[in-house]
Amino acid sequence: MAAPMLEIRDVHASVGDKPILKGVDLVANAGEVHAIMGPNGSGKSTLANVLAGRPNFTVTQGQVHYMGRNLLAMKPEDRAREGVFMAFQYPVEIPGVNNAYFLKSALNAMRRYRGEEELDAIEFLSLIEEKLKLLGLDESFTKRGLNEGFSGGEKKRNEIFQLLVLQPKLAILDETDSGLDIDALKIVANGVNMMRSPERTTLLVTHYQRILNYIQPDVVHVLVDGRIVKSGGNELAHELEKHGYAQFEAAAKVA
């Protein structure tokens, strides 16, 4: 049997000097969508950023294997080129760098890494045309500076646009649903659902059950105080919606 897409074993991690993750275990196979839920400050975003390799997020113990390979030994750009994508909770602005030019550079950097031909401007434009339509974005969106002056919703949609164009194997969505109105949420969820395939894995990091009305996860994990305290099916999300995180937080304190 092939190695799982993602195998997290006893991961402890600190941000700066502060320990945040205190022994996370998680296995996700190709074709699965996992939701990682938890209260504020539980370590959800830390986990996402550790997987992407953000500087200052230090793994102090444990291992992460991505398709059987040691993910933590790879540079952030190589993780991306190997197919790990993170949709940022707070996408940055890069003024003067054209949105489409940025995405084309990213795509071609990945294609070069994989030994594929780079796409020229025309091939690239025809590739993005359809994705833009799916997300209800018009062409002028690609001509603006990267996230420059974008509204919160536009930034999140841009992340999903990049996700659709880059077609990663492992997509990590870090609170992509936060701050979105219901229409934007549906569009984003639709984008994520289109990416579902037997070859791909999605980690959906979220605080709210709301987005799970539109994206059906295969597994739901509850992360409290740096540990996964419970895993289950979609019904677990509904339980959280009804009763909140309080019971798990109390249990975590006792432990």
Add this chain to the structure above:
Amino acid sequence: MVSAEQVKQQLAGQEYKHGWVADIEEDIIPRGINEDVIREISRRKEEPEWLLEWRLKSYRYWKEMREPKWANITYGPIDYQGISYFAAPKAKGTGPKEIPPEIKAMYDKLGIPLEEQGLLAGVAVDAVLDSVSVATTFKDKLAELGIIFSSFSEAVKEHPDLVRKWLGFVVPQNDNFFAALNSAVFSDGSFAYIPPGVRCPMELSTYFRINAENTGQFERTLIIADKGSYVSYLEGCTAPMRDEHQLHAAVVELIALDDAELKYSTIQNWYPGDKDGKGGIYNFVTKRGRAVGRNSKISWTQVETGSAITWKYPSVIMEGDNSQGEFYGVAVVNNRQQADTGTKMTHIGKNTRSTIISKGISSGFGQQTYRGAVKILRGATGARNYSQCDSLLIGDKCGAHTFPYIEVMDPSAQMEHEASTSKIGEDQLFYCQQRGITPEDATNMIVNGFCKKVFNNLPMEFAVEAQKLIVVSLNLEGTVG
């Protein structure tokens, strides 16, 4: 658009690539400055008496003046008696077909075509080597339209009335210390005159090269755009790597008459000195334009990556009603480079408009100052100015400083000033890395995005050149991670 990756591949491992010296035999007037030296320069250039007198008068002004000390730069004393004020290649040619082979070889190595075909076929070039112009291309073709484009020395001989009428019209002999010095000893430079109603069909350009040792370069450029004409002019410059500092003190005068438009672009890449600040050009330059005509327009674009010290404020005096002045500048300092640069916009005519876009990038131990003055005089009703002045810091040992001076004497004026200072953030780099882009390419991309508004004003080929230069100047392979 050239990708950051392509640029990097082309430039891999390069630092300052124009730092070599060509073996060209030169005639050099011994070091030092006095009235005899000025007479000798004038004699060698076979100048008329009035010009010699003009030089001597300038010299007498200069002797009474002091080197300005208000700029935010520090450097050791300049020994004005230790500099040679004239160096000319011995071998002479008079046209593109007669350029001595060693000089042609040098320009080929620099990538500057002295033939009227090939790479930059749409650009007329005046090539100035040390103190003299060695070749000017496309002169005949331009002459058919009545356009005069030649070396300054040649213009003095062939169009003395024009030169005499406009020389010093924009920058008076006693304007400032360095302009006075230039007026006394200026050697060569370019002269262009565009007759009424003519749109110059190609870019005019001058390529300045310092080659000789212990010499200063003091070129003088004068461009006149007569009524209803248009011209776009470009200058580029390089110098060998040497441990001693070399002085460059140029004067550029631009004149735009009624309805004329004059666009002047500079890519300044003089040797910046080594990483510890040894050697490099001291660049003290006076550049100014007078938009004297109604509806006239003067636009400066500069990309300053070289020189150990840059002291330069291309300015526009808007005298004609509805005239316009523009300044678009990118300045880069790295290692121990220092730049105090900016512009001065003076509004005199009614409904005059000016735009200032300044982008400063500091890296290494580089120190950069933007100094800009906007003056709106009484009676300049309806004047408008927009200034935007941004600084980008790379690393934590460099500096960016901003000194905007605003003086408004007319209540109808409208002014806008925006300024920002930012640092290339870890967040920006990580975002790019997460999309598969290396930190080096990301820095490149961020810098180019930052400079975009200025690069957009450069002619296409030169925008690409400017982009490459900035990669080399910032030594981007070494700055990040």
